Amino acid sequence: MLDVCLLGTGGMMPLPYRWLTSLMMRYNGHSILIDCGEGTQIAMREKGWSPNPIDIICFTHFHADHISGLPGMLLNLGNSDRTEPLLLIGPKGLERVVGNLRVIAPELPFEIRFTEITENEQTFEFDGFRLKAFKVNHSMVCYGYTMEIDRAGRFDKEKAESLSIPIKMWSRLQKGETITDGDITYTPDMVLGDARKGLKVTYCTDTRPTDSLREAAKDTDLLILEGMYGDPEEAEKARQKKHMTMQEAAQIAKESGTKQLWLTHYSPAMNWPDNYKDAVKAIFKDAHISKDGRSIELNFEDDAT
Amino acid sequence: MLDVCLLGTGGMMPLPYRWLTSLMMRYNGHSILIDCGEGTQIAMREKGWSPNPIDIICFTHFHADHISGLPGMLLNLGNSDRTEPLLLIGPKGLERVVGNLRVIAPELPFEIRFTEITENEQTFEFDGFRLKAFKVNHSMVCYGYTMEIDRAGRFDKEKAESLSIPIKMWSRLQKGETITDGDITYTPDMVLGDARKGLKVTYCTDTRPTDSLREAAKDTDLLILEGMYGDPEEAEKARQKKHMTMQEAAQIAKESGTKQLWLTHYSPAMNWPDNYKDAVKAIFKDAHISKDGRSIELNFEDDAT
Secondary structure (H helix, E strand, C coil), X not given: CEEEEEEECECCCCECCECECEEEEEECCEEEEEXXXXXXXXXXXXXXXXXXXXXXXXXXXXXXXXXXXXXXXXXXXXXXCCCCCEEEEEECCHHHHHHHHHHHCCCCXXXXXXXXXXXXXXXXXXXXXXEEEEECCCCCCCEEEEEEEEECCCECHHHHHHCCCCHHHHXXXXXXXXXXXXXXXXXXXXXXXXXXXXXXXXXXXCCCCCHHHHHHHCCCCEEEEECCECCHHHHHHHHHHCCCEHHXXXXXXXXXXXXXXXXXXXXXXXXXXXXXXXXXXXXXXXXXXXXXXXXXXXXCCCCCC | CEEEEEEECECCCCECCECECEEEEEECCEEEEECCCCCHHHHHHHHXXXXXXXXXXXXXXXXXXXXXXXXXXXXXXXXXXXXXXXXXXXXXXXXXXXXXXXXXXXXXXXXXXXEEECCCXXXXXXXXXXXXXXXXXXXXXXXXXXXXXXXXCCECHHHHHHXXXXXXXXXXXXXXXXXXXXCEEECHHHCECCCEEEEEEEEXXXXXXXXXXXXXXXXXXXXXXXXXXXXXXXXXXXXXXXXXXXXXXXXXXXXXXXXXXXXXXXXXXXXXXXXXXXXXXXXXXXXXXXCCCEEEEECCCCCCC
């Protein structure tokens, strides 16, 4: 239903055995990419996910490891015969930065639209899902993102009957349509129970722990955070360079009520992220030291209850 | 002596099993890179060659697959504690293109110098070697390059003695130094025989066969050419897209007097370049369908004769 893949798990520079961190999500015919460093198009091909349906690329910030793969990705999309517009979302300056990078990808068979984030927290609504950007604390302006999918309430036959809603309208109302028939307007809530729990994925790299991140992480189904450093001796370095340690990420997960934590964005100097598995799990047991290509299909909770 | 490595062999886009075409050469403490597409820094690391000593990066042209990896490579060089200047050589517009790409790599601990090629053929002299750029015929301005290393004549004791060159000067003169002693100037040719055969490597992708390429390929020790297409049915496509077929490249090798041909820059649609091995070898038997990381150490010919 909602497919999520962490295409790469590296920070700073791509390595022969570790692509740069990038998240791809597929939902309802749309594909969304968050960050696109050097090699992301190769990681995507390695995973076997098509670039063609990518509608939206979000950027956390403009450090090269998060955007250097964009020109190649745009050409790749062009070569896949994409003609529909592509939306780019990112910090202020996005259009200028992308304009510069497009010096080597000037001609594309599709339109690029830009949305620059101007607030500390900003919500973008799409077809059945929304993306929320939240500002974090890095060495340059940087945002995390949540992906949220709402789930309508269950169809309530008794309610529909008690309100005398014509049966022929039930299906359309249930699908979310509002129907006007003469003087009467029928709305979906007339046939539906209370909204049910939807899905939420929270993604954030390149930051110190912040309240905005703790808030965005609340009750998320999947929390994806950077674990740039694992060695406790590097805690001070993490503070200086405005990154998080694995332990700090696990602490956020523990307080968030999330179902699972995926760590990513490892320092290129960290050869064996797994070395810190036990230390991380001691803080939050459903933590995963992700490897490139880690993916999951998230579904709505069983609604039999 | 002269180490040559074809870091990648792909054209157009990087693939999980094929890096983009890029040539690295190491000589006399210098490293030279020709072209730097997306992933070249990873290919270099995979090969185990250090980016740090790279003095010169040459660009054939500004299609993304030949330059998209530059921002990451520059940051990589910066992270390797390079502080010496880096020279970039390429077609007119180089400084503008690189300036644009550096929007995501603005701060570097070394200076970048630019040399834009203004002639159809241009020679650049360095410490013991020279690079020659020659214009070819692609869909945008594009150059091939030759790397040439001269070899001085053998030390000629009889000549030195007959000219009464003081013995204490022999070694310095032999090393190429010119020495002035009072009114007399001693030059290396006074102690050396005729110049001997040096080394020459010719590299060219993204072109139709041209006279400039045939000229540059003459008597080269190693000829590296694109083989974008292999299927004879794609000959017309090669003409239209201003590329070469493997057979056309082999024909140039045959006429050049080169010792060996390495083919590279395969179309991403070509899954098995080896399929065309026999057809290519029928034209020029010392042709190699290169794979990523193919390398060789070239040495001066045995001078015992």
